[in-house]
Amino acid sequence: MLSIDQLLERNRRWANGQIEKDPTFFATLAEEHEPQICWIGCSDGRVSPENLIPMPAGTFFVHRNIGNVFAVGDLNCLAVLQYAVEELRVPRIIVCGHYRCGGIRAAMTRQSTKPVDLWTDHIRQLARLHDEELHALPDETQRLQRMTELNVASQVRNICRTAIIQETWKRGQPLAISGFVYDVSDGLLRSVTPDIDSATRWKEWDG
Ligand code: CO
Numbered sequence: 001m002l003s004i005d006q007l008l009e010r011n012r013r014w015a016n017g018q019i020e021k022d023p024t025f026f027a028t029l030a031e032e033h034e035p036q037i038c039w040i041g042c043s044d045g046r047v048s049p050e051n052l053i054p055m056p057a058g059t060f061f062v063h064r065n066i067g068n069v070f071a072v073g074d075l076n077c078l079a080v081l082q083y084a085v086e087e088l089r090v091p092r093i094i095v096c097g098h099y100r101c102g103g104i105r106a107a108m109t110r111q112s113t114k115p116v117d118l119w120t121d122h123i124r125q126l127a128r129l130h131d132e133e134l135h136a137l138p139d140e141t142q143r144l145q146r147m148t149e150l151n152v153a154s155q156v157r158n159i160c161r162t163a164i165i166q167e168t169w170k171r172g173q174p175l176a177i178s179g180f181v182y183d184v185s186d187g188l189l190r191s192v193t194p195d196i197d198s199a200t201r202w203k204e205w206d207g
Pocket of ligand 1: 042044
């Protein structure tokens with residue numbers, strides 16, 4: 001484990017390095033926050049959006065939780081979405097799941113009243129809905145992978161269905177929502193939903 005002094009030293013080295021590359025880096029960044037993407041991802045340490053898609057600093061407005069769930073009754077999720085869309089006016093929302101996700105595994109393999117298992121109940125219930133499809137798959141790895149994809153699509157649906165998003169489209173504010181799955185074993189993102197940029201496209205996809 002690194003000590004506090006070692007962590008602060010690493011931070012100083014990073015800040016100095018940024019200034020060496022671009023003396024105006026912090027001055028520019030401090031002036032405004034204009035993120036281009038609202039990212040709903042998993043808390044897993046291997047899936048930070050800044051590491052997966054090189055973009056200028058400040059691009060991502062990030063919400064992460066176990067299993068990249070957008071729970072429609074969760075005040076934290078709703079506040080992030082509302083702030084991203086109404087205040088920051090981000091033009092794009094991405095839900096990103098990932099293979100080998102501990103949250104998906106927990107939802108598929110156990111059940112208890114511990115907080116992690118209560119949270120992943122959102123995914124557990126979804127797995128029950130897709131029980132037939134999942135059990136037709138030949139092994140557990142494929143079931144977990146498929147569940148990761150189904151979970152992302154379901155969270156994209158949850159977001160599209162909120163009054164926040166419906167009203168945003170109604171007033172003509174540009175906003176596209178889509179889902180990715182990241183494969184931690186090859187570093188690649190895959191698109192698992194259409195790019196949904198209007199209420200019409202959402203209805204075509206979600207029925
Ligand atoms: Co995860």
